[in-house]
Each structure stands twice: as C-alpha cells, then as structure tokens.
Amino acid sequence: MKADPKRVLTGAHYLDGDHAAAEGALAAGCTFVAGYPITPSTEVVERMAERFPRVGGVFIQMEDELGSMAAVVGAAWGGSKAMTVTSGPGFSLMMENIGLACMMEAPCVVVNVQRGGPSTGLPTLPGQADMMQAKWGSHGDYELIALSPNSPQECFWATIKAFNLSERFRVPVLVMMDECVGHMTEKVVIPEADQIELYPRRYTKLSPEEYLPFKTGKDLVPEMIKAGDGYKIHVTGLTHDERGYPVMTWEAQEKLVRRLIEKIRLFKDELVDVEEEQTDNADVVVVSYGISSRVSIPAIQKARKEGIKVGYLRLIIAWPFPEKKIYELAQKIKGFVVVEMNYGQMVLEVERATKGKTKTILVPHGGGWVHEPEDIYKAIKEAAK
Secondary structure: OEOOHHHOOOEEEEEEHHHHHHHHHHHOOOOEEEEOOOOOOHHHHHHHHHHHHHHOOEEEEOOOHHHHHHHHHHHHHOOOOEEEEEOHHHHHHHHHHHHHHHHHOOOEEEEEEEEEOOOOOEEEEEOOOOHHHHHHOOOOOOOOEEEOOOOHHHHHHHHHHHHHHHHHHOOEEEEEEEHHHHHOEEEEEEOOHHHOEOOOOOEOOOOOOOOOOOOOOOOOOOOEOOOOOOOOOOOOOOOEOOOOOEOOOHHHHHHHHHHHHHHHHOOHHHHOOEEEEOOOOOOEEEEEOHHHHHHHHHHHHHHHHOOOOEEEEEEOEEEOOOHHHHHHHHOOOOEEEEEOOOOOOHHHHHHHHHOOOOEEEEEOOOOOOOOOHHHHHHHHHHHOO
C-alpha cells in the first residue's frame, strides 16, 4: 500500500533529525503517540502534537515512560499504528513493557534519541551507550529490530522502515538515534506519497469462529485483529497458547518463545543492512554507526591519503547484527577499528563475529561530544600494522 497524501509533507525541507523522524512516522501512517517529555527527544513528539490535528491522530502525554509504553501496546491492539519517543532514563523505564510488547506481539515503534549516561547523565549532549540495552534490556529471551540512522534524511526513512518492519514481524522496532543526529539540521527531501511503500497491518480474513490470535503460518507471524471487531481475544504477558490463554508448562514456553525468536532469525540475512565502502581489498575496516560513522570519515580519508587501505562499514540496522559480513571480512583484513560513543558495546559483537580471525581495536568515547578524528586515525594506523 502507498502512504496517505494528506500525511506526507512533500518537497525539500530544512529539518533536524527529530522533526524528520516525526514526518517519517506520519508518512508511515502513525495515528497514536504516547510519550513523556525528555531531552533530547521531545522535539519528535512536539512535532507530532502539532501535526496530528491536521491529519488525524492522537498524541497523549502520559504520566511517565512506563505508562507511555503501556499505552502504545494497548493502542496497537486497538488498531493504531503506534509509537513512543524517549531517551536514556526513559528508555530504561520502558524496558518492562517493551518485553510485554514482544510477548504480546504488538507492532510498535520506539524512537530513542540517545544521550550521555548513566542515570540523568548529560541530558542535552550525545551518547551511544544504549545499544546493548536495546538488544538485551528487557528480561527473558526475545528478538527485536533496531535501526541506527546517521542523518536527518535517514531519520525520515528509518522511521518509515521501522513501522514497516514492526507490521511485518509484529515486534517493537527501535530507532536508535543520538543527540547529534536528532538535533542536526540538514536538507530533507520528502517524496510524493505514491513513492512511499507501506506494509499493511496483517489483519486476518478468518471468521471469529476460526481465528486464533497466536496461530501462525510459515513465516511464524500470526495474523491480527483489533479490539471491537467481534473477535474473542485474550492477550497476556504470560506464556500462552495459540488462543492467548496462559499455559504454565515448559512445553508451552519452548513452543512460544522459540517462535518469537525464530520469526526474526529466519529472516536475519534479509534484515541485515549495512553501508559498505572499499572493503574488497582493505587492510583495515572501520565499523561505526550513527554520528560516529560521520566523524570517522575524515580519519579514513587521511589514512587513505597515506596509502593505508581502509574500508568503511556502517551499521544501518544494528540488530540483527551483520555477523556473517564481519566474519567474511575478518578472514581477509589485518584488523577492525570500531568507533562508538561508549566504552565498549557493539565492539563486543564485532569481536565475537571475527571468531579470532583478526584483531579488533575500540575507539571509545564517553559521550558529551563526538570523537576527535585524530584518535580514529591513530587506531587505523595501529590496526594496519
């Protein structure tokens, strides 16, 4: 299906990443946002609150982030394309209900504009230290999807893609921005609505007598209904059977949770998304994401001018992680340089995926500002030895 022309603000605009993400959500068909103000993400919901009355939608400021995420799960089952937006401490508070959304298979989007932490940390300054929390923050076994845009233009498209993936796989999809990208203002081109492909809600065509809320086909994703359509539904955070009724046995746990994981892992190769440049004959490959990928470019250019063969690998989708690509490169290069605004998170995945075939050098940064390209350049020279 195509985007609704009434919701698409076509043309060239001068937008920051937060506002671009809001426009992406509107173009994707988002009709419900619940949130609680928190720097540096508030501009997203401010934009939604301003635009929703003109295009049809509901924004509600909840009492906190726990309530915000709970409202989003409820709205999804009520038939809305739903989203929430947060940062740092708010992301932590949402974790329990992100796990609930995974268990209830509620399609939804969470935008996290990362800042420096822990705790209140650096509310108005950048960080990238929520990347492992995105994957492992809620308890139990589950899989979800996380994107990492590095420009306002990409924030627009990443938010649309997040909604499409959430509908296809019926999982929460995270848009892991950072303060720099969220507050960076650049040209954003928004196409005509007929150029924006949307994945429709997977509504069942079965009758109420035939329908089971959690019965699946080959892709392991169940069809959906919405409250009020005359179907008997029971959804719960407890381990449940195909009817949605709680079943407290290890057999039910194995059947359900393995499916929640496999519905993503079956399509992992398709989901992996990276930007790759000059890796074919590289001696060193720089791995990065978000704003750190842009800061890495001057260091890469300087190293190339000195004759060092440097490739560039940017994580556009961070989870699922591109472990096959990393392993393939690891067998041909002298080392990876991982640039991220934390003291070691995605670098652990790079190290794991190399399986000991090459070295991995982290260029860490605690947040508050971006890396110095000179530090990245020094790490590239070290990896090239």
